[in-house]
Amino acid sequence: MFCYQCEQTEKQTACTIKGVCGKNELTADLQDLLIYAAKGISYYADILAKENIHNEEIDHFIIQAVFATLTNVNFDPQRFFIMLQTASDLLDKAKALYQPFASKYKEKIPPMANWRLKTNLEGAVKESEIASIKKQIQVHGEDIAGLSNFILFGLKGTAAYLDHAFVLNKKSPALFAKIHEMLSYLAKENFSMDELLKRVLKTGEINLEVMKLLDAANTSTYGHPEPTKVRITPMKGKAIVVSGHDLKDLEELLKQTEGKNINIYTHGEMLPAHGYPKLKKYKHLVGNFGGAWQIQQREFAVFPGSILMTTNCLQEPKNYDKRIFTTSVVGWPNVSHIHNRDFTPLINAALNEKGYEQDHPEKSILVGFARNAILNVSDKLINAIKAKKIRHIFLIGGCDGAKAGRNYYTQFAQAVPNDCLILTLACGKYRFNKLEFGTVEGFPKLLDVGQCNDSYSAIQVALALAKAFDCSVNELPLSFILSWYEQKAVAILLTLLHLGIKNMKLGPTLPAFLTKQTFKLIQDKFNLTQISTPEEDLKAILK
Ligand code: SF4
Ligand code: SF3
Secondary structure (H helix, E strand, C coil): CCECCCCCCHHHCCECCCCCCCCCHHHHHHHHHHHHHHHHHHHHHHHHHHCCCCCHHHHHHHHHHHHHCCCCCECCHHHHHHHHHHHHHHHHHHHHHHHHHCCCCCCCCCHHHHCCCCCCHHHHHHHHHHHCHHHHHHHHHHHHHHHHHHHHHHHHHHHHHHHHHHHCCCCCHHHHHHHHHHHHHHHHCCCCHHHHHHHHHHHHHHHHHHHHHHHHHHHHHHCCCCCEEEECCCCCEEEEEEECCCHHHHHHHHHHHCCCCEEEEEEHHHHHHHHCHHHHCCCCEEEECCCCHHHHHHHHHHCCCEEEECCCCCCCCCCCCCCEEEECCCECCCCCEECCCCCHHHHHHHHHCCCECCCCCCCEEEECCCHHHHHCCHHHHHHHHHCCCCCEEEEEEECCCCCHHHHHHHHHHHHCCCCEEEEEECHHHHHCCCCCCCEECCEECEEEEECHHHHHHHHHHHHHHHHHCCCCHHHCCEEEEEECCCHHHHHHHHHHHHCCCCCCEEECCCCCCCCHHHHHHHHHHHCCEECCCHHHHHHHHHC
C-alpha cells in the first residue's frame, strides 16, 4: 500500500504498511483499484456527457465509489470488492453507450477504460499494482503525481458533498459531468505542470458549485439554520448517538424513533443539525454528545446506547462493535450495516442498552450561525466594523485530528482579542467550542457556522462583507486559519484558492502529497503559509 491522502499520514510521507487511520493494506489496494476503475468509467461518461447523454446509475456509482475511499469512511475490503464488481459491469455499460460515438472521438483509449475485473478478491489485490500511487510517482515523478492527486483528493471531498446533496434529491447532471471530465483528464495521464495547476483551481470551482447545491439541498429541505442552544450534557433515558454529515439519515432516524422514548444525540459533524428548523422540531433530538472524532473510541465505549455513523470519521470500533452501525458508503468489517434507512436494528440495540440513568446538570452551547443567520444582522455587523468596534474576524475552521500540534487552534481561539469575532466550522471546533468566549458588540464572540460544507455559508458572508465595503475579500479584516485532515478539507482549500483568497494559514502540517517545489508555486501565488505559533500569527495578522 501507499497512501498519503490525509494529514496524519505516517511520518509525514505515506502509510505503507498499515494506515495510521486503521486502513489495512488489502483495503488500501482495493481502494486504489476502485479509483482506477472510476477514472476508466468517467472516461466514457465524459464523452457521453458531451453528447448530452447522462446515466444516473453511472453518475451515482462514481460519486459513491470515490466518496467510499475518503479517509475514515470505509475499511471493509468485501464492500470494496463488491464495488469493483459493479465498476466492471458499469465500465462495460459505459463503453457500450459510447460505441455509437467512437468514430467521432479518435483519441487513444486509456488503459483504465479498458480495465475489467477478471478475478477474485486476492487477484484484484495483485492487480492493484497498476493503480498504485507508487507507480504514478515512478512514471510521472513526485511533483506531477502529487499535483494530480491534489486534484483527485479534492474530488473525493467534492464527491462526498455531491452525494449528500443527491440523497436529498438535488441532482445536477452538469456537475456529474464536471466530475467525469476531471476524472477522465486524470485517466488520460497526459499531464503538464501548467494544466495541472489550472485544474487544481478548477477543482475548487467545481467544489464551490457542489457546496452551493448542497446548501440548497439542506436549506430547502430543513430550512435555514437559526441560532439555537444545544444541550451538551446527557438526559435520563435510552440513547442513540448519530455521527457524520448526512442530515437525511438523522431525519429518518428521528421519524423512526418518535414516541419510542429514545433520546437522540448528535456527534461530531452532526452538531449543526440542531440549528435546522425542520430537525430541531423533534423533541427527542435532545443534545450533542462527546468531542471530536479522534476521541470516539474512548467516548463511545462509555455511551450507554447505540451509535450510527453516517459518514466520516469512523475509527476501529472497540468493545462497542455490536452497538455501532454504519450506513451509506461507510463500513467496517463485521459491523452491522443499515440498508435503505431501516434503522430497526439500531433502535433495538439502543433499547437493549441501559441508557442514561439520570439527567446530568444542564450545560449548553450555541450553534446555527449559517449565512442567513449572520446576513440577517449584516447591517449591525458592518456598522460595528466601520466604527472599529469589531476589529477583525477570524475564521478558525477545518478538521480535527490526533496530533499534539492541533492545540494551536485552541490557543489561537483563546488568544483572539475581545474586539474580534471568531467564525468556526467543521469538526476542528471541538478543540474550543465548549469554552466561554462571551460577546462582542452584541454578537457571540464565537459563531458556529456549521459543518465543513457550510464553508459555503462563510464564503457568502465574506462576499457580502466585501460588497458592503466595496473591496475584495482579501482586503477585509478577515483571516482564514485552517486545519486540515481529510479530503473534504482539501476540496474546501481548493475552493478558497479558486476564489483567490490569500494569506491563509494552514496546519498543523502541510500535505505530504505536495512536494516542496509544488507547494512553493501555490505559496508564491496565494501566500498560503503553514501555521507557526498563535502569538506570532496573531501579531502578524493584527499588525
Ligand atoms: Fe494513512 Fe491517511 Fe491514507 Fe489512512 S487515509 S492510510 S492515515 S494517509
Ligand atoms: Fe471532520 Fe472527519 Fe474533516 Fe467535515 S468529520 S470535517 S475530519
